[in-house]
Amino acid sequence: MITYGTGVYDGHPASFEEYLDAVHAAMPGDVDIFFSLKNPVYLRDNVYLNGAQPYERESNALVDAASADLAITESDGAVTVTITLPDGFAEHRFPVVTTAALGRVRMVDADFENPDG
DSSP states (O other), rough: OOOBBBBTTTTSSSSSSHHHHHHHOOOOOOOOOHHSSOOOOOOOOOOETTTOOOOOOOOOOOEESSSOEEEEEETEEEEEEEEETTTTTTTTOOOOOOOOHHHHHTTTTEEOOTTTO
16 A cells, blocks of 8 residues: 555556547546546656655656655754755756646646746
């Protein structure tokens, strides 16, 4: 049983095209078709620690059973957060997520953009 991480999305389509294929396979029907279908999941490049499980079709996931050690200290009015991450974390590389990479929002059929267009 998966209790945390994105593995809870296993079984979901990994693209809008796969989702549309599922819609067409469920036809004929009406709006109720959409209540029974799983929405597509777009996941990549995440880091999973301490037993967290990735989505089964996620690309470039870094999975490590180690946990991240976290310490918060306060001294002279300054707060310091220290985190110790597992080996391989610093080498985990991936492209910056841009608005172009996000694509269009399905439900409202709109691009990700600034409020002023």
